[in-house]
Amino acid sequence: MKASAVAPANIAFIKYWGKKDKVTRLPLNSSISMNIDAAHTTTTIEFSDNNSQDQIELIGGQFSDGEIKRIEAHLDRVRRIAKISHHARVLTQNSFPKSAGMASSASGYAALTIAASEALKLSLSEKELSILARLGSGSACRSIPDGYVYWVKGEDSSSSYAYSLHSPDYWDLRDIICIVEESSKKVSSSEGMDAIHSSPFADVRLKYVNQALKSCVQALAEKDISTLGEIIEKDALNMHAVMMTQTPAILYWNEQTIRLIGLVRQWRSEGLAVYFTIDAGPNIHLICQSADEQSLLQKLRPIAGIRDVLVGRPSSGTKVTQKHLF
Numbered sequence: 001m002k003a004s005a006v007a008p009a010n011i012a013f014i015k016y017w018g019k020k021d022k023v024t025r026l027p028l029n030s031s032i033s034m035n036i037d038a039a040h041t042t043t044t045i046e047f048s049d050n051n052s053q054d055q056i057e058l059i060g061g062q063f064s065d066g067e068i069k070r071i072e073a074h075l076d077r078v079r080r081i082a083k084i085s086h087h088a089r090v091l092t093q094n095s096f097p098k099s100a101g102m103a104s105s106a107s108g109y110a111a112l113t114i115a116a117s118e119a120l121k122l123s124l125s126e127k128e129l130s131i132l133a134r135l136g137s138g139s140a141c142r143s144i145p146d147g148y149v150y151w152v153k154g155e156d157s158s159s160s161y162a163y164s165l166h167s168p169d170y171w172d173l174r175d176i177i178c179i180v181e182e183s184s185k186k187v188s189s190s191e192g193m194d195a196i197h198s199s200p201f202a203d204v205r206l207k208y209v210n211q212a213l214k215s216c217v218q219a220l221a222e223k224d225i226s227t228l229g230e231i232i233e234k235d236a237l238n239m240h241a242v243m244m245t246q247t248p249a250i251l252y253w254n255e256q257t258i259r260l261i262g263l264v265r266q267w268r269s270e271g272l273a274v275y276f277t278i279d280a281g282p283n284i285h286l287i288c289q290s291a292d293e294q295s296l297l298q299k300l301r302p303i304a305g306i307r308d309v310l311v312g313r314p315s316s317g318t319k320v321t322q323k324h325l326f
């Protein structure tokens with residue numbers, strides 16, 4: 001009853017912000033993302049009679065008590081499906097800083113879901129795995145299928161899941177992730193989005209987003225980088241406008257984030273097709289086509305304040321691996 005899985009993080013082109021139901025993590029809107037290979041989580045799990053309690057550890061870091069409780073609740077979901085009561089040992093490793101607005105919860109819960117269901121031989125379909133991952137962390141459902149992914153908001157828990165729009169090799173986009181801060185974010189996305197309705201712009205966002213989803217699907221189908229890029233940027237700014245006008249207000253950006261937004265606009269006016277997006281943290285993701293990767297990296301090199309740059313390529317979804325962490 002032991003298995004391991006590797007899950008990619010994903011970067012949303014159209015963001016998920018707000019839940020219709022907190023317990024089942026039903027989103028208020030559908031969203032679209034790309035899985036990225038540079039940022040992934042590996043998890044090994046073993047269920048055994050010999051464990052008197054769940055033992056959950058992160059290599060090179062530490063989970064908070066709240067995070068441990070949330071992971072145990074996810075293990076309980078899997079145990080209920082398998083009709084077992086065995087405790088588990090879980091060891092997990094991220095290839096990137098945890099809680100830096102990089103959706104470590106997405107790759108984390110996707111890896112945990114696939115590793116646990118493989119260990120218990122649950123034989124779930126991709127749709128069922130995506131639903132199960134969503135119960136752990138909403139955006140985790142998008143890390144299950146391959147490549148470019150659509151998470152349909154659904155009407156209830158059994159109809160809210162993610163599926164692949166395009167394979168990873170459909171379009172060689174890049175997500176150049178500029179890490180400007182490595183410490184944990186002050187307000188988790190899960191907690192932050194629960195206050196969405198305190199923003200006067202929440203309803204405006206939910207009305208606008210349906211058209212944005214359609215336009216994003218079309219821009220992906222046409223491989224139209226300038227249209228896609230503009231949609232991505234606009235959606236990130238739209239979500240952050242909601243965050244900033246919630247009570248209490250959340251401002252995830254720092255000076256570097258704003259500086260890079262300005263530089264992206266400047267580089268674009270000079271002819272480089274690069275666009276930005278930002279999740280629940282100060283780090284900024286630069287989206288471009290593979291042909292522009294080197295020019296962009298060259299421009300980023302001299303800029304002070306960028307602690308690290310990760311080059312994300314489109315990735316397959318979560319897979320079982322034989323490389324166990326213990």
Ligand code: PMV
Pocket residue numbers: 011012014015016017031103105106137138139140189190279280
């Ligand atoms: O499911 P969570 O708690 O990781 O929420 C992710 C929310 C954002 O990263 C801000 C947007 C998104 O769609 O990824």
